[in-house]
Amino acid sequence: MFNPLISEHWQKTEAQITALSERMNLNWQTFFSSLDDDQQAAVKHVLVVSDFVADALPRDHDHLCAAISDDRINQPIRANDYHQWLNELSDKAETEDDWHRALRRLRRRAMVHIIWRDALKTGHTLETTRALSELADVCVIRSIEFLQPLLEVRHGKPLAKSSEDEQEMLVIGMGKLGGWELNLSSDIDLIFAYPESGNTTGPKVISNQEFFTKLGQKLIQALDKQTVDGFVFRTDMRLRPYGESGPLVMNFASIDEYYQTQGRDWERYAMVKARIMTGEDSDNAQALLDILRPFTYRAYVDFSAFESLRSMKAMINAEVRRRGLMNNVKLGPGGIREVEFIVQAFQLIRGGQEKHLQTRELMQVLDMLSAEGYLPVTATEELKTAYCFLRDSEHALQALRDEQTQELPIEPLDQARIALSMQCKDWQVYLDTLQQHRDVVSHHFAQIVAHDEEDESSETDHIWLDLWHGELTDEAREALKQNHSCANDTAVTQLINEFRESRAVHNMQQIGRERLEALMPALLEQVCRQSDSEETLTRIIPLLEAVLRRTAYLVLLSENPQALEQLIKLCSASSWVAEYITRTPLLLDELLVPETLFRLPDPDELQEELRLRLLRVEADDLEQQMEQLRQFVRAHKLRAAACEVMDKLPLMKISDYLSRLAETAMTMVMNLAFEQMVSKYGYPTNAEKDPVYQPEFLVVGYGKSGGRELSYSSDLDMVFIHQGTPGRYTTGERSLDNGVFYTRMGQRMVHMCTSQTRSGDLYEVDLRLRPSGNSGMIVASVKAFDEYQQNHAWTWEHQALVRARPLCGEPRLFEVFNSIRQRILTQSRDIPALREEVRAMRQKMRDNLGSKDTSGQQFHLKQDQGGIVDIEFLVQYGVLAWSHQHPELLQVTDNMRLLDAFAKAGLMAPKDCQTLQETYLSYRAETHRRALQKQSLLLEGDIVSELGFDARRNDVTQLWKLWLEPDQ
Structure with missing residues (x-):
């Protein structure tokens, strides 16, 4: 079974383990020699396919060697095992650091057991995902049990204001955690809640909100913090109400109000797997479920969900193209996410009436869909088989180095190791098998909530293909020019010939050439329908050149005639649009649905879309956050331009929309900058030294942004103001003065707006209208801003104040700023x-x-x-x-x-x-x-x-x- 690459890797791995064991005064060779042939083969197999296990084995030598010797390592793991191990590892834990160390050692031990069975295929896919999810549950529940008493020593017990009942923090597991389906390197998505507001009993009395916020922060640190022993679970709180800008924990009444008035369709989709992890059998847990279920599931067959599901499906397809996810077993075409979408689509639509469909586990729901006749038996069996293969592939990828990845490797050694782990003869056999499963999933995914539209139009007339190839006969040219003058336009013909013979086209791979051949006849037909074919073609060719290496966009245009038609019309009407799309080809996705392209969303829809985009980005991935912001703004500027050049909306509505777009983007920039600053320096504090969980910050728009008159390339003239308590400091280990905190936050916002990514900058920012202009502080306090306007501002600065208005920030500061503005201007x-x-x-x-x-x-x-x-x-x-x-x-x-x-x-x-x-x-x-x-x-x-x-x-x-x- 071992090919030369695998054999060589085993020798290196064995040498590394031996060296590490010697440093730790362990005798690896003696242990290995004591095993029988089957045990030695199993050890070799696991250590070859997982560097993580190879590194962990000497670090927990006594336990793991004993488990291998007596074959306990091949037995299924239960939650009781985790509790027993944690009791052993935390026996002398008194401080939070002690607890952090125990949790990380538990995780390392548990992961070796889980990977061992997964790599040898002695444990089924669902046993692996269940074991990982139970590990997360134990870590969360036991951490709260350890951490809460430490808080109660200082603050006392949290009690309800009305009933004086003792309160508890409920943790909702979302996503894969909620469905008992974690992978080897999953984030855990959590939401924190508590029943009622009130205060603690003291000695230092604080509100229940503050108490459970502190507890939530300590829980996240216990799980997520990277120490010398590693981490336990990366923890993601962005699915909570209001996302990153919302409070870390909310009481039931606030949660109920949020989901009744502001809950979004994508949040319904996320709630399908929601599971209460702590106190799941308590009355409080039942009360929380009673809030969440009516929001998630409608009490009827919810056909209205089709439209939102179509939108989510379109976003999935667009993301695959945009992020180049073809080799991603989760997010790529035919990947894990598409199987999850198929199942959750049926749950959202029918789960309200058919309560059994509210089951969280994917495989169980597939069986139900088959039994109820919603999916053919063959389809569900194919999907189950594909899902297990995809999840096993995901685990094999992550077991290599304990990395959070679903990308297929490009290194030959890693490819060989994955093939071995997946029990395939070689990498090509693995790829062929993977593609078979992905094709099956893609087929079924394409059938879900599909539009009832006619198939593609019939094949484009051969005459346009001949025009593309430069092979039009005189007779065909004569026939063509009766309806299309471009057929007789020498300049158009020359442009076509030059593009066809260009080096960029000649250097295309075969599959790319085939896709270009499929597109060009239809494209030329659309070009020749425009009044100025030559100008249109001149604008289109640079766009084609920009996507020749990303041929998925050629497929998008050839398979979506409406998108192609809109593209040609827009480029014919505007050179700016043509150049804009050329610089950012992913904007082609916006052309897929004309009714969306020519309908500008309202503020709530804008906020929801941007929030959803950023939910798919890691919380600490600033570069990808900035890229997604730019893609979002560019997509909506294109919509505005499309509405304008096609005379769909008047100028005032276009300017209002571009201004609203800037407000939405800057709100997100402000929230992200605040979150990033908090993660580094802690929260600002108020006069009582309590943390302030929302930024006391205001972004004021001047000029065109203040007057709601933005155009496509307008700068943002802004002034940043804060109302942080002077003389107070942030709560983090690297504490900052509140004023310095907000100044650095403003600098970070400017950086997020102006840095160049693949999609350029977000907005050019002009802060010269701040107090004292370029020589002044980037962020002014409310007091300093007021004093400057009152005593030092020039007349032209008061002129600028005429068109100033708050764009985003703390609502209370809106009133403060408007009061200052009114006092100055009157x-x-x-x-x-x-x-x-x-x-x-x-x-x-x-x-x-x-x-x-x-x-x-x-x-x-x-x-x-x-x-x-x-x-x-x-x-x-x-x-x-x-x-x-x-x-x-x-x-x-x-x-x-x-x-x-x-x-x-x-x-x-x-x-x-x-x-x-x-x-x-x-x-x-x-x-x-x-x-x-x-x-x-x-x-x-x-x-x-x-x-x-x-x-x-x-x-x-x-x-x-x-x-x-x-x-x-």
Whole structure:
């Protein structure tokens, strides 16, 4: 069975074990020689396929050698074994560090037993997953039993406010843990809850919320902290209500309110496997289940779930393409996740009426689906067999080095070890078997909640294939050009020929060439339907070149005619869109469903989608978090651009949406930055030295973001403000002053926005409007911001404040900021002096940023006299001049509504208001059009006349003189 690579690896492994044993005064050779032939073969097999076991064996020598010798290591492990081992290992544990050490030694011992049976296939797949899940349960339950009394020494017992009953923390196991299906390197997904609010009995009295938060933090540290002995389980709390931004633990009433009012479809999907791990037979556990079950399962056959399941299925498919997961046995096509999706789809739809389908274990549900006739017997048997093979593969991959991976290896030695572990003759036999199972899963996955749509359109006419190959006959060309003038366009033909003969195309592998051949006829047909085929093709070819090495996108377009049609239309209408998709081809996924592409989601939907994206990213993987943020923002900017170029929505709605998108992104950036800072330095504290679990932080938008007028490439003009208690420090071992904590948090937010990843930056950030500009602190305290605005700010900074509004942050700080803004802007001002300062600043901008054209033949749409900035300055002047008499002017921050407010207050004639609004909208619409065509804002005279901007420019100039130059 051992090939040369395996034999060589065994020799190295044996030498390493011998060396380690000698350092530990153990005699490995004597032990190994004492085993019989079958035992020696088993030892060789396991140690060859698992470096983890090879390293662990000498570290728990007495126990493991005895277990191998008397064959206990081949016996199934029960929860009682874990309890007995933990009693032995923690016998003298008094401190948290002692407990951490005992848990990690338990984990190492248990993992050797589990891997041993799994590698030798003396234990079934489900025995492995059950043993791992029971290990997690024991570690969680026993840790709470050890840690809670340590807290009670200082704080007393937590009691309910009304009944004074003693309270307990319930731990909900989610995902694979909830279904007793953990793998060898699974995270454990947990949610913490407790029944009722109240306080502890003392000596130092704190609220139940604080008590159980401390207990939850200690539990996570006991399981997740990396020490010299390793870790126990990576712990993920992101499935809790409100995710990372939510409290670590919530009482039942708060949980009930959340799931009734804010629970999302994906959270229903996650709750299918939810299992209460602590006190599972108690009244409290039953009460918590009574809250969760109605949210998860509807009391009827829930056909409304189909649409959300389709969306989740589409996201699964898109993620496989986006992240290049073809070699991932869990997330790739035909992988473990697709089997789980098939089963949980039926549970969500029918589990409300058919209670037996609320079973958490996947294999049991498959049997039920077969018995009930929802799936054919052959389908369930195929899925069960495939699932076990995939899970065994996952365990083999993770047993190699105790790594959290589902990726097939590329090193020949590791490939040989996986083949051996999976009892396959060689790597190719393993791959062939794996592909057979994946094909089966993919087939059944494709059938679940599929759209009732017709199959693909018939094969594209051969004439387009001939055009692609450059083989059109004169007769065929004549027939084609009757409906498509591009057939006779020399420039189009030349572009096609140059692309076809390019080095990039010639260097493609065979499978890629076949996919390109399948796509090009349909693509050329769509191109030739556009009014400017040459320009469209010029924009499309760079996109094709960008995906030639990622041919899954060629398949996406050839197999989804609607997506191809939308792509060609958008690229024909906008060079910006074409270039945008070229830089980020994963945006092609957005074209799959036109009804989604041309429907902009509301704020809740945006937040849910972003949260769901980031749930699939490891909590400490900052690079992938930033990449997902960028992909999210780019996808939604594309949607906005599609709606605009196709005239689906007016300009104001597009700008509102782009502004809402920025708010959503910045909210997540703020929350992620806070979580990362907390993990490093602990929580900020208040005046009573208690932890503050939500960031006392505010992001204020200025300019276009403040006025809800963002465009596709707008910077974000922002100011960061905090209200951390001065003179207090964070709770972590590496403690920081609250103010320093929030300053570093602001720096981290800037880093997350501006760093370049594969998808570029998130937003360009401009913080120059903060107090004291570039020389000021990145994050100002509320007190410092207020004092600066009151005593040191220039008039132009107060002008900027007109369009300032909170984007995200602590809700209480929204009110604080708005109060400061109102107090500053409602000050009575010297009107002549104000006019002079506004005029001077405007002239300075014209001199530095305008067209410099004195002949009148050019017009800079934004900066020249009569342009956009004149209207903005005119509005800002009006607010500063009249807010002390008309505070209603401060209720809005965008120019359109401010002009309405001027007219309503009698400060501006309705006709003048209408003139400025129409001019402002027409100017902004032209800036958007030019942005989408990548054109300059400097207009030549003939274009100015053609657009009717001569008259509009004159109107703005006259009103400027009326308001700001009445004395001239």
